[in-house]
Amino acid sequence: MKPKINRKDFSELRIVMDKGEGEMEEKKEIKIGLLGLGTVGVGVAKIIEDHQEDLQKQTGNPIKIEKVLVQDLEKRREWPGDPERITNDVWEILNNEEIDVIIEVMGNIYPTFEYLMHALSQGKHIVTANKDLIALHGPELLAQASKYQCDLFYEASVAGGIPIIRALVEGFASDRITKLVGIVNGTTNYILSKMSEEGLPFDEMLRKAQELGYAEADPTNDIEGLDAARKMAILSNLAFHMDVSIHDVEVKGITSVKKEDIEFGKQLGYEIKLLGVANVNENGIEISVQPTMVNHNHQLAKINGVFNAVYVYGEAVGETMFYGPGAGQLPTATAVVSDLVTVIKQMNLGVNGRGVVAPYRKKSLKSDELKISRYFIRLSVSDQVGVLAKITQVLAEEEISIQEVLQMSGEEKKKAQLIITTHATSKAQLTKFINKLNQLAVVDKINNIFPIEGEEIA
């Protein structure tokens, strides 16, 4: 049984609470509108119910999910509360004066964006797990939140249960972050880990991941790197204090990764991971998501399955790393409800929507001349004398220096596989080299090119 609550105005309540030594305090019940009752929504409801007592100790307030939006009222759901609180009419929630906080776990960009803009205009605070929405419309939503003195938090949108956004915004507030390197998509990491362990091709592993529920029926967002790119845009924005958008992220998915890349990579001491890399220096920023050869001694090479890990490099702090479950019902829900705790604490202090630091550095993107990396290049070449001499001559012309070369007989007759790893080179140099290679008769095909990470930074 819930205790009977006398609702009070907040300013009154604060006085009661301040005076409250020994006295019974009267606490406003915080009413939540939950948009979406999928996996994460059910997790949020569970945590709010199961941890009610702890949450109340931390915030001072009871928390109630007042209304839940679902698409289809007929579908049976794992909803622990009163069925009358379920609705399929979003306006019953958005215009409900009783509701203090909207928790948005319905996904999609539209009409979710309009819903949240409206909710903010009604003075409702927002907690969301929606990376697509934040990556695309974060600035407008934050401006709207600021206008109506509302909170807008989105810790759950990146790296599930890892409190990486808090670390960037508060933990490293005094430092200058220079680089982020992360595995931020569990689906692709699961597929690549399993391809590496079991030697299976991409298509087969994707099917397996779909069967296990690790990949969606339409896996495009994950396997094409878009999900990871959105997360890297969100993190880069906060780390570098620049207005980074998804369009600033160079993206390449994992569909082109072949068994041969994994095998040859291993022979040279690498594991392939879909890495997000963002760095900034006096020349500007550079953000990418792409399959990358990671030195097998580096911790990132050992992050397997659906786990996420983010390295953060700061001028003062040096190297730090955050690791944990990147998705999943309860890890994601715990990030959502921790944001809710912050909203409620701020409600009690009357400071919602304040103290948010908007991006204050001018964004400039590095030119290809200033993007420096090492590369792993896999070619099919004619299996004849003098091939290597021709290719190394082109490398010399472009002033690209070689770290290692590995030549293997190909599956086809008279063809060989050639793997070249380079020392640090600019992307502009690489492009020129590739163009010249394409003109060499002895080069049959440029199969794949991957950057290499994890040696300088191991």
Add this chain to the structure above:
Amino acid sequence: MKPKINRKDFSELRIVMDKGEGEMEEKKEIKIGLLGLGTVGVGVAKIIEDHQEDLQKQTGNPIKIEKVLVQDLEKRREWPGDPERITNDVWEILNNEEIDVIIEVMGNIYPTFEYLMHALSQGKHIVTANKDLIALHGPELLAQASKYQCDLFYEASVAGGIPIIRALVEGFASDRITKLVGIVNGTTNYILSKMSEEGLPFDEMLRKAQELGYAEADPTNDIEGLDAARKMAILSNLAFHMDVSIHDVEVKGITSVKKEDIEFGKQLGYEIKLLGVANVNENGIEISVQPTMVNHNHQLAKINGVFNAVYVYGEAVGETMFYGPGAGQLPTATAVVSDLVTVIKQMNLGVNGRGVVAPYRKKSLKSDELKISRYFIRLSVSDQVGVLAKITQVLAEEEISIQEVLQMSGEEKKKAQLIITTHATSKAQLTKFINKLNQLAVVDKINNIFPIEGEEIA
């Protein structure tokens, strides 16, 4: 050149800032009293100087170190500011009405405690890196801070540059943390890592660490595990919401770790680490710091040198890990100044000293019957037939089941080394077993006993 500042009352200022769209804002300069100008103190001064512009973008306020306390005015120091701002009279700082925030990096428990209690009574906010003080007098200091509506932050006191306290307090606010496992002392981790890599004995590695400045002239606090115990007490308090004190931590240092333990450990697949382990269940809490055999596949086995790592397990979030530099001038200073940023943001909002959650769960310590672990036991025994049978009989009597036994010829004639690893057993059972072993004539000496970690949790 600093701009000329018109000092204003804060409530006025907030109005100016709220109205301030487009207008020039007038910002109060935040004045710091810095207690201590050792390694970390100099680091704090450097970061406040070098990152002044960024800090101002984040807080809205210029920051100035108004006064610095040193012991000896004659000693030359790396102080970038005006030499007139250095004093050896603490009261010039504590009673200085201009000073808003005290940054305490002088160390020691007394008289530092009295200084900070007085500073709080004068309405000054505190940021400290002093784990000894927080572990011993945290509750009194927090009560004083609350009484005078002041902030008291201490992120730098645990795990240097890793924002682990923020993660526990905010990131996992909605979860129930069940276990912490950490390497939180860099000095001992450096010594044990090097003993393992180079096969050198403890005394020699300690001397090396002292030469390199990784260990102090009096290394007791580190090598006896006291430093790690204080940090585990601080983390456990925040993670479990219980009033944990240093006296609740079972502590064993690394001085008894022998080359043989490291060698035999390796043969069975373990690395020795000084681990802090804290866990809670319905039977109570259990917190220890002791040399521990860690499965070599577990990430903690691979944390070498002066790095720290803390695993946090939550009911909802599952396994997460935080890794970074555990000490050092700039990593520690960045944690201090990030706390300062929070203090200043809260000053601007007028909410200092509020929203701190005091421990709300009743502390109960587990009895030895309920402390469950696996163990690694190294014995010297007579090298004769039937020894193992006698020992395994005693194990059976105490219902302790064996995982592995390794017998090696000892250095002395007619003696053998026997290593036993057990399955999960209670500490009470282990004690009874050890008492019985001591009575067996064939047992020459019980050399060492270590718990085993990192197999269930890998």
